[in-house]
Amino acid sequence: MVERHPEMVKERHLKTLDGLWVVWGSGLLLLVVILLAPTVGSQPLNWREVWEYLHGQSTRSGIIFFQLRLPRVLLAALAGGGLAVAGVVFQALLRNPLATPYTLGISAGSALGAVLAIKWHLSGLWLGFSPVQWCALGGGLATLLLVMALARSAAGWSIHTLVLAGVTMNYFLGALILFAQYLADFTETIQMVRWMMGQISTTGTPLLMATAGLVISVSVILWILAKPLDLISTSPELALSRGVSVQQVQWIALSLAALVTAGLVALCGPIGFVGLVVPHVLRMLAGPAHRVLIMAALFTGAAFLLLADTLARTLIPPVDLPVGILTALVGGPFFLWLLFRREQVFL
Template sequence: MRGKSRKNFFLAIFAAVFCLTIFITPFIGSQNLDYSNVVSYLRGSENPDGIIFFDIRIPRILLAIVTGATLSLAGLIFQALLRNPLATPYTLGVSAGGALGAVLMIKLGITFSVLGFSTIQTAAFVGSLLTIILVYYLARSHKRISVHTMILAGITISYFFGAVILMLHFLADFTETRQMIRWMMGGLDIVDPDLLWKSIPVLLIAYLILFYHARMLNILSASEDTAWSKGVSVDRVQRIAFLLASLITGLVVAVSGPIGFVGLIVPHFLRMVLGVDHRYLIPGSLFAGGAFLAICDTFARTIISPVDIPVGIITAILGGPFFLWILVRKG
């Protein structure tokens, strides 16, 4: 099996796993649910299983899928633009920027709401977006992006923001410190369904625009010189891709907190299976990323049930060794 048929085959597998994840994972948890009770709830019969399924688990699974798909796609885009498998929204400082914004609002105790998003969520979104924009402009040299400068800028800013966060921890009281630490772990256990529905239209538009630029990303991921020679507007594609990848990352970080390594593990695995064609990688990253985080979250809430482990801990445990494996493999 070669070429398009092989890619279509694996893409179909990812889509099937994605669908199975949606149907199976909501039934798994600290309390086993009866399928017949869930069905009867749809017919108007009130019962605990139906309430747990539709009001708690379905919103959480959907958030896991949307978050995983988005982080995976953002990682894929950054890696394509920088031609570096280690480039992710988090190695570029997005996590640190969002965390600083959230922690700062927790310490200041400011309360407001923007389109239904809380103070902490709004600050995390703005912090994530401003950080990646800053890194982007620091890395531009002679109208081109310096890959090494961008990664180093992201790491440097992450360390600086980390120091500021530690200072805020030091100045915070017990309640504030606990809230800061819990948010920075990243999790899907506190979900406002309204925020999910408000985010999905924006994310879908971004997905479609990025897929529209898939061919240009193929050329750009080879080299900028090749892209220029083929008539690709490199600056325009880079700006659009960076802006959208940053926007969608900031949005999911605001809702779920900093969940790391999804944008590293999934895109790298997909390239080994699907190759380098972004016409397959983009939908593949949505399917595989969504299923991956939903499965990780299911594992997080059942491994020591009824205790609910933040899913960011699970992805970090998986992602740390994977990151080292990439370094050794590339070395």
């Protein structure tokens, strides 16, 4: 029997404590941000009117708080949490700290679907979703299936072939998007560009409930897969020796992460860097244990995007900036820092 060195046991114990503190801290941060965000805006609130709205009176401040700000706050939190959790999974399975939920071309596929819907002037609602959202969701899922089919058909399927297929689809779909924009008129082009900037907007209860169900259910399933993800991210060979069905776990985890990514991009557009910045920072703070990372990413990603969206709608009132601009302003320098950073902290 191999004896554990006391220092190793102590180090693991401290890392576990660090992880728990990160989870609790991120949860507390999210709670504070959710409570404060709806109170901030270009229009001041009369809290007496908000209270009267709860008792059936249609007041101005009540409508602003409950119908405009609160749904947007909840959608921003769900989108940020979902993208951060997806980023954790992609970085783990691709074993690359620079991987994002958009690595496999899902964002480009969704963008192409949205661009075509705008170009063809599709209108109306179906099950509470607009044609642009449906086409974006369909484009993202179709791209995912195509990338997986290409990787599957290649000799000796591996994560590397999946990444290569995703990068190829990113370039190809990007060219199609540019071609569609070239053929579009001025108004269509403006709509396309604004959608591709990524923006959180006020939404109805059915759409909000569907988003919550998707993000929470996927996060729970991925949290259950945390132990296999720990082994696979360390070494697929080690995972195989421990009885893990590596390819099955990879397919399930990647499919779920890609599904939540496609759904969120369809709703909010391609909001960049949330799935890169949040997972990487959490790995440095809490270590590589995915039971901690997934929970902390859900809370921290939600708080991060919610803060960014609050700034987006209050920074230059009454202008409502696309939140993707602010996340890019934060994520761009962080990405460059990762590229030039020599110390390896991913594993």
